Amino acid sequence: SRNRLEGLPRYVFNHMKNLKTLMLEENPWRCDCRLREFRSWYVGSTHRKSLSCTAPFGLKDAPWETVPEEDFGCMPQLEIYRDDATDIEDLGANITYRCVGYGDPEPEVVWDLNGKIVDQDNMMTENERVVKFD
Template structure:
């Protein structure tokens, strides 16, 4: 039997975790709209406990971002170009930011003193990779660059 031919569905009474893994079910219920005696309710996460599926906005069916950094240490000579990478898994899509000495690294900006140019390239959505390229590095731009979410 095709799923779209279901007329009645009983999902209540189950300990539903209303996170990114249940998002597909929430979308399907909105689309097909089978009759339900009682709506399914969330058991977790705690902020959504006892709330009916349809009372929870789709954006709340989310999972915390998982950040995986690339190489921990990169060594370069003055004048070299260096690319740092970081991958983020998140649903919904997460924003990524790079910081250096606690300050945001802005795409297209130039370091002070002038010299190193920063470029950020991102691809993907829920599985996103962010690449930070430092053009013409120098001693003044050495340090710890951090990939995180704002």
């Protein structure tokens, strides 16, 4: 305990067959997707003390067993690209934007144009949408 651990992989103790005591309390646990599998293993184990989240803010001081597994997630990261071959000053020219979203759970990418959700049926490939605006 008190060794500044923020997360651990689930398998970290698999090879320690003779492990009798595991003291993990009073660590600054960051309850996100990197801790999810270890949390599930730990909550399901016997002879354990309750551990609490330090971060993110919304889970601060929450005991692991009271937080649903799916809430141990990571914030999505979005990258938006514009096709550099298109000069934005060419009135009437097509412009292609690509949005790649990463996260755990995987984020749903929704396009919003002037407060209106762009029709999700205008799909070319899994992560590419083509929409024509007049």
